Amino acid sequence: MFGRYLWARPYRIVVLVLLSWLNPFVVINAGHRGVITTFGKVNQTVLEEGLHFRIPIMQQVREINVQIQKAEGDGDAASRDLQQVHTKIALNYHLIPTRVAETFQLVGDLNSVGDRIIVPAVQEAFKATTAKYTAEELISKRPEVRDQISQFMKDRLLRHGIAIDEFSIVNFRFSESFNQAIEGKTTADQLKLKAERDLERIKVEAEQKIASAKAEAEALRLQKQEITPD
Incomplete structure (x- = not known):
């Protein structure tokens, strides 16, 4: 029995060496997924994070980053x-x-x-x-x-x-030419807006003057009526 145990030890060592060399286990890290290929053909089953088993020699696992x-x-x-x-x-x-x-x-x-x-x-x-x-x-x-x-x-x-x-x-x-055209258009729009505002201001001022003149004329007429004897 002891002899058989001694014979078994080399076999165990050989098995451990083979497992280490064939590496049938694969770990998929966080933020990744595993893609299996069997003799180069892609398997549509996706491996999630964690420990997984693969068939040595036949299968390879490619780890793919799925992080942002x-x-x-x-x-x-x-x-x-x-x-x-x-x-x-x-x-x-x-x-x-x-x-x-x-x-x-x-x-x-x-x-x-x-x-x-x-x-x-x-x-x-x-x-x-x-x-x-x-x-x-x-x-x-x-x-x-x-x-x-x-x-x-x-x-x-x-x-x-x-x-x-x-x-x-x-x-x-x-393009530079387009930028210059935009700047020119902006300047023209600003000048147009200023002119429109100036015109509006002049109109308002003129209306104010007319209104003031009418008021003065009306006041003079009333004064004349007051001092004219019956």
Whole structure:
């Protein structure tokens, strides 16, 4: 019996070494999900946080980050009145946890998502939306423009298993000639408004003078009536 125990010890060591080498257990960290591939084929079952078992050699597990990510992209497009417009768009997004296997299969890892999906989507959304507005409307209707670009982005990214958490347009930038034209128009509008106010003031002053003259004339007439003998 003691001899069999001595023979069993090497087998146990071999088993432990094999388990260590084959590594059948995998841990998915907080804020991540696991994507299983069996001989390279993606399994649509997503592993949540915690300890999981995999079939050694046959299966590999890719850990995918589903935490909120920040991205910024530049947009260049033409407005409806053919003015060149540049902007910077910032957004926070995350991979939808239940769809990470689909996203990984179609797009790749998180870096691929940024390069292949986010950046092109920013350009497409900006171009499609700015084409509906004149340059002045892009300024005066900025909240409406932002909401349209945001909705376009949400619809586009959702197809790839990506959700937007926050979205903002940092700024609109136009050509120098357009900026000068806007400044000229603003100055002209201000001068026009001043002229209209001056005209209104002159009219009021003239009416006041007329009213004052009429009052003086009426007072003189009454005085004459008082001193004229019957």
